[in-house]
């Protein structure tokens with residue numbers, strides 16, 4: 001199987017695609033034959049969570065060997081429950097809790113796996129130089145990537161987060177990270193600035209003479225990396241298998257999924273699962289006030305020329321949703337020239353219009369809704385009072401979208417809402433929403449939330465207050481490339 005760039009300019013085997021992260025022409029790696037090679041999705045549904053991950057990853061990344069062992073190493077003992085992502089009934093719907101891993105956000109499912117994939121791919125390709133993982137984060141990817149990559153031999157990880165643009169707990173998780181191979185740095189800008197900076201660093205450093213001499217290669221922990229995206233298909237299978245076991249559906253029945261969306265990775269994984277045969281019904285894209293995707297599905301125009309809002313769901317404060325590029329590739333039947341033209345127009349002029357006949361195809365599979373912080377807070381409060389279920393502000397955006405979707409739909413498939421973070425990562429917003437008072441620092445707020453609700457605080461978050469701050473750098477948007485270069489030359493042995 002060969003991965004190609006969405007923009008047509010390059011190709012790579014799966015192992016190489018994982019190591020490169022992004023294609024040399026700026027496009028994202030995709031398997032053009034996704035869904036055409038047979039995948040035994042029915043057998044996959046009979047496996048336990050690790051078995052599901054193993055089958056999926058063998059299929060998606062066939063040239064990485066020893067997958068059973070890699071999967072066990074990635075997940076054994078690291079998650080609160082053996083099924084990785086428990087499915088919880090809440091009212092008429094189901095909530096799939098993706099935040100039961102080491103950093104209390106859904107990114108753990110993929111980022112526990114990625115270092116294993118990178119290490120195996122390096123060994124297989126005989127790469128001996130250092131693999132430098134560049135990561136832009138809207139809050140959660142950073143910590144999950146640090147957790148996965150710290151002290152992994154042969155790797156070095158950089159994380160850039162928007163200064164003042166993540167929650168206090170998210171920041172504390174990152175700046176207290178230990179490990180000899182980690183660099184964590186705040187950037188005076190928003191997530192899109194960080195992500196653009198990382199993409200530019202790839203281009204600038206790829207041809208850097210000194211790094212080439214030292215055999216340094218670059219990779220990414222963002223969902224632009226197929227190795228980050230592939231493990232995310234698993235939870236759609238895990239959810240479907242759970243509904244089967246419960247007798248809520250019979251094999252083949254459709255299930256609708258509502259996904260709180262930022263970079264479009266999570267929801268795209270659902271669409272890919274559907275291509276592999278899983279009976280996914282509708283995929284509902286839920287956005288906060290940064291409603292660029294809601295508008296795109298409504299109008300066919302992707303337009304980032306708009307105000308950027310810092311919201312209570314910071315991990316979704318994104319105006320350039322990178323993985324949408326992969327969806328455009330697939331829905332256009334692999335029209336790389338069209339994708340390239342759209343992406344170039346987006347970077348040059350800030351918008352593009354996607355052809356109406358292709359939008360019609362997209363609307364057959366996707367719905368999109370958005371809500372404000374006030375509506376999200378109201379939803380957290382109502383869910384807590386009505387169902388006794390405490391959700392975080394990102395999940396609340398999806399719960400709200402699920403309600404809007406249910407009102408307008410004709411079908412009656414079960415609705416699964418993906419819950420992407422623990423409420424304890426955002427204690428101030430959650431306290432405010434359920435009528436508590438958010439006084440004191442983030443730790444006092446966690447305590448207040450726990451005593452008000454009785455919901456236990458995840459161990460990894462409770463332990464944060466004991467940890468020393470180890471990373472204090474703050475840089476400008478334009479300084480990312482020189483910063484990376486300096487750090488890399490300091491680290492030279």
Ligand SMILES: *Cc1c(COP(=O)(O)O)cnc(C)c1O
Pocket residue numbers: 105106107139140141223260261262263264265266267315316394420421
């Ligand atoms: C990353 C993240 C999202 C958005 O996921 P994408 O794959 O970027 O669309 C939503 N919620 C939380 C809590 C996240 O960390």
